[in-house]
Amino acid sequence: MSTIAKAMHLLNTLADMRMEPGLTDIAIASGMDKATTRRMLVELSRFGFVEQDATTRRYRLGSAPVRLSRIREQRYPFASVVAPFARALVEATGETVHVSEPAGEKLATVHVEMSDYTHRVMIDAGQLLPFHATASGLAFLSTLAPDELETMLSAPLAAFTQTTLVSVDMLRERLNEGRKRGYCTSEGDYEQGVMSAAAAIVDGRGMARGTIAVAGPAMRVDRAKLEEFGAHAAETARQIERALWGTQKTGQDRHGRTEWTTTERSKIRTTSRS
Incomplete structure (x- = not known):
């Protein structure tokens, strides 16, 4: 793992910890030794990505990520644009309702x-979601070209x-269904008892910028309701x-389109670079 990768891993680990942790806590959670963890924390603190309380000696995220955000x-602009649409969807x-963007x-x-x-x-702002086990992730994957999806x-x-799909073949079938409908669903694949439906937000070049999802408890949301939520999300x-790109037709036609071909994606990229 490179130095940058270790630093990013440490930041994500710290972000996931609910309480302000000490050095040992962070080292254990990150899977790195204390010496490496301390060295990384010192460097991250220099640039404002991490702060250490002078009294308790515990750590928290610094202000640098907020500035960059x-x-x-x-x-x-993305989050500020989608906010009123998310409220209307609720x-x-x-x-x-939650909106996500790709982050590695x-x-x-x-x-x-x-x-x-x-x-x-309950969903926390900043929460990281896996691609293969959530409606949001599946919706994002459904926009990828075949070579990108294989990667x-x-x-x-x-x-x-x-119920999490760990078979690539079964996952491909789920994605094909999502492409045809314009949205993807998850029935307890990431967290038991949670039903969700999501659609990709795609720009004029056919690239997924993010996703918007509706999530509710299984005790109140059955499969029919889930499909209704999917249509609303789409x-x-x-x-x-x-609202973002000022066009009636974006890069992904959700009416009957089954997949992007490698040739189509290549044309899109060539056009975007010219």
């Missing part, structure tokens, strides 16, 4: 609108519940695309 949102479905090997939740129900699905599915697929995704 604000600069990115100002230059490439009103239409009654369930929790996972999706990162960038905006959440909670359901008004007392018993609801994404080359590593072993982790099982989070008894329509909302198209509205977001028009």
Whole structure:
């Protein structure tokens, strides 16, 4: 693992820890030895990515990621644009809605609108989601060209519940269904008792910028309701695309399109570079 990879791993580990941890806690959670962990923390602190409480000596995320996030949102607005659409989707479905963007090997939740129900699905802003085990991840994967998809599915697929798809062939079938419908669903694949439906938000070049998903508890959301949520998510995704890129037709035609071909993707990339 490279030095940069170790630093990013350490930041993600710290972000996932609920309480402000000490050095030993971070080392154990990250799987790195204490000496390496301390050296990484010192360097990350120098640039504001990590802070250490002077009294307790415990660590927390610094302000540098916030600064970078604000600069990115100002230059490439996304979360601020999707927020009103997410709120409208909560009103239409009654369930929790969350928007995600790709972040390396996972999706990162960038905006959440909670359901008004007392018993609801809880999702944290910044939460990382696996591609193969969530409706959001499947919706994103469904937009990829065949060669890109093979790369994404080359590593072993982790099982989070008894229903998580770990067979690549079965996953391909699920993605083909999602392409035809314009949305993907998950029935307890990542967390038992959670039903979710998601659609990809695609730009005019056919590249997935993110996803929007509806998630509710299985006690209230059956399969028919889930398909209804999927249709709502797909329509909302198209509205977001028009708001972001000002076009009635985006790079992915959700009406009957089954997959991107390698030739089509190549043409898109050639055009975008010219």
